[in-house]
Amino acid sequence: MSSPTELTAWQKLTAHKQEMAPINMVSLFAADPQRAEKYTAQAAGWTLDYAKNRANDKTLALLTDLAKEAGLESAIKGMFSGAHINNTEDRSVLHIALRASQAQDSLIVDGVNVLAEVRATLKQMEKFVAQLHSGEWKGYTGKRITDVISIGIGGSYLGPKVVAEALTPYEKDGIKVHFVANIDGSDITGKLKLVNPETTVFVISSKTFGTLETLSNANAARDWFVSNGGSQSDVSKHFAAVSSNVKKAVDFGMAKENIFPMWDWVGGRYSLWSAIGLPVAIAVGMDNFYALLDGAHQMDEHFRTAPFEENLPVIMGALGVWYINFHNAQTHALIPYDHYLRAMPAHIQQLDMESNGKANLLNGDGVETDTGPIIWGGAGTNGQHAYHQLLHQGTRLVPVDFIAPLASHNPIGEHHTQLFANCLSQSQALMVGKTLEQAEQELRDAGATAEQVAKIAPHKVIKGNRPSNTLLTDKMTPATVGALIALYEHRTFVQGTIWGINSFDQWGVELGKVLGTDIYNRLVSDSDNSALDASTQALIKAFKKAQA
Numbered sequence: 001m002s003s004p005t006e007l008t009a010w011q012k013l014t015a016h017k018q019e020m021a022p023i024n025m026v027s028l029f030a031a032d033p034q035r036a037e038k039y040t041a042q043a044a045g046w047t048l049d050y051a052k053n054r055a056n057d058k059t060l061a062l063l064t065d066l067a068k069e070a071g072l073e074s075a076i077k078g079m080f081s082g083a084h085i086n087n088t089e090d091r092s093v094l095h096i097a098l099r100a101s102q103a104q105d106s107l108i109v110d111g112v113n114v115l116a117e118v119r120a121t122l123k124q125m126e127k128f129v130a131q132l133h134s135g136e137w138k139g140y141t142g143k144r145i146t147d148v149i150s151i152g153i154g155g156s157y158l159g160p161k162v163v164a165e166a167l168t169p170y171e172k173d174g175i176k177v178h179f180v181a182n183i184d185g186s187d188i189t190g191k192l193k194l195v196n197p198e199t200t201v202f203v204i205s206s207k208t209f210g211t212l213e214t215l216s217n218a219n220a221a222r223d224w225f226v227s228n229g230g231s232q233s234d235v236s237k238h239f240a241a242v243s244s245n246v247k248k249a250v251d252f253g254m255a256k257e258n259i260f261p262m263w264d265w266v267g268g269r270y271s272l273w274s275a276i277g278l279p280v281a282i283a284v285g286m287d288n289f290y291a292l293l294d295g296a297h298q299m300d301e302h303f304r305t306a307p308f309e310e311n312l313p314v315i316m317g318a319l320g321v322w323y324i325n326f327h328n329a330q331t332h333a334l335i336p337y338d339h340y341l342r343a344m345p346a347h348i349q350q351l352d353m354e355s356n357g358k359a360n361l362l363n364g365d366g367v368e369t370d371t372g373p374i375i376w377g378g379a380g381t382n383g384q385h386a387y388h389q390l391l392h393q394g395t396r397l398v399p400v401d402f403i404a405p406l407a408s409h410n411p412i413g414e415h416h417t418q419l420f421a422n423c424l425s426q427s428q429a430l431m432v433g434k435t436l437e438q439a440e441q442e443l444r445d446a447g448a449t450a451e452q453v454a455k456i457a458p459h460k461v462i463k464g465n466r467p468s469n470t471l472l473t474d475k476m477t478p479a480t481v482g483a484l485i486a487l488y489e490h491r492t493f494v495q496g497t498i499w500g501i502n503s504f505d506q507w508g509v510e511l512g513k514v515l516g517t518d519i520y521n522r523l524v525s526d527s528d529n530s531a532l533d534a535s536t537q538a539l540i541k542a543f544k545k546a547q548a
């Protein structure tokens with residue numbers, strides 16, 4: 001595809017931006033009493049309120065046109081039918097298949113019924129999880145398993161960790177799940193201190209079984225295991241793997257039946273729905289894991305079938321494009337008002353930034369527009385006492401997604417009502433702001449002198465007109481958490497399709513890996529570094545001096 005800037009709708013949106021410039025959101029609400037109702041859409045247990053955006057009916061119609069002109073309808077069909085939409089790796093993109101296997105019999109891709117493979121793997125997971133929880137699975141001294149340490153990084157870590165945390169209220173008793181990712185030895189050292197080799201199982205999650213961090217941590221875990229009572233022949237009782245590289249996992253010492261398959265049509269950052277989600281299934285049980293898959297499937301079906309005007313991923317994706325490309329927004333914040341979802345921004349950060357951090361169109365030409373924004377965020381209300389100042393009065397436009405459940409899993413005192421009030425007040429404050437007159441009046445009411453009013457009031461002005469979406473659900477359950485993450489996956493795809501980029505490869509990650517190996521070799525040898533830049537040479541020297 002050629003640049004989206006050549007699309008008619010893009011050009012109309014450029015002109016429309018000028019039309020909209022003098023209009024603020026408050027006046028849009030005043031002009032249309034139906035606005036809140038009209039700009040609300042629902043799917044898979046979630047309600048999206050997108051009324052607090054710099055958009056009117058014309059904006060939304062043009063954004064829908066843009067998505068259509070960019071080929072989103074056929075891109076969605078391509079994804080759901082298993083077309084090789086990941087064109088640089090010549091692969092299908094089928095995370096949707098991982099959550100369709102309970103609802104649909106077959107999906108034939110490249111001659112194979114991928115849903116049959118998915119179902120077989122789910123059965124294998126069921127067995128493993130049941131054996132662990134029933135105590136049938138025993139450690140090398142005959143004791144039942146009390147702890148599982150999941151070792152993986154990137155998509156083989158973030159998704160499972162974030163979902164396991166999000167589903168804390170659903171944790172089953174008896175087995176505690178821990179996560180290790182970083183090559184920093186402090187990570188695994190800290191976790192190993194918490195567990196006993198006799199009662200611990202390690203799940204090594206790596207699609208490639210070739211990722212440096214994961215292999216180093218897996219080796220460290222095995223060394224710890226055999227130097228704390230276990231023997232080499234016991235390794236198979238205490239180690240399982242999730243990987244598409246069975247040979248490497250067997251070479252490590254895993255029993256074949258404890259290796260859970262993955263497929264090249266699942267991208268790392270979309271893999272939590274596969275056996276990469278095994279730690280989640282262990283933590284909350286297979287019943288809840290199936291509910292998670294089902295929630296995501298509900299969102300898939302909505303995305304696949306709902307008209308664009310009512311389609312949550314399309315609305316959110318297109319509005320994102322509106323801010324990134326027509327208002328120069330550089331970042332996008334996710335603020336969950338739910339303690340258990342506090343790490344969600346980190347998962348969506350990988351999902352979105354690794355997917356849409358691209359500068360080439362599908363045909364290889366350079367893009368002419370900005371693509372993926374910087375995704376960031378954190379739990380409300382904590383952020384209100386940290387970075388929200390910039391959201392309200394900073395010079396940058398930061399569109400925000402507020403995410404909140406209507407009911408809490410821990411309804412003590414007035415906590416949840418206060419939490420929810422804060423969530424609503426933030427989106428309201430971002431939109432409404434405070435005028436100079438209001439600030440002056442406020443100061444006068446508080447007894448300030450005329451001089452104080454003149455001095456302080458300008459600092460209290462908040463321009464407002466800052467956009468946000470609010471996503472509400474009754475309660476955070478396995479199904480609603482699944483649907484929420486699927487919503488962001490599809491939103492990412494919508495934006496990538498509008499920009500004409502491939503959201504499913506990640507070539508940019510490779511250079512750092514290659515150079516990392518090169519520098520490592522230099523740190524452990526007396527190599528001639530004179531050809532390197534002076535800064536890197538000096539830093540290598542500093543490290544070597546410290547080791548001497």
Ligand SMILES: O=P(O)(O)OC[C@H]1O[C@H](O)[C@H](O)[C@@H](O)[C@@H]1O
Nearest residue numbers: 154155156206207208211268509
């Ligand atoms: O699962 P693995 O093969 O170990 O990969 C782990 C991670 O490594 C990479 O560097 C990729 O950028 C991620 O997308 C991937 O999830």
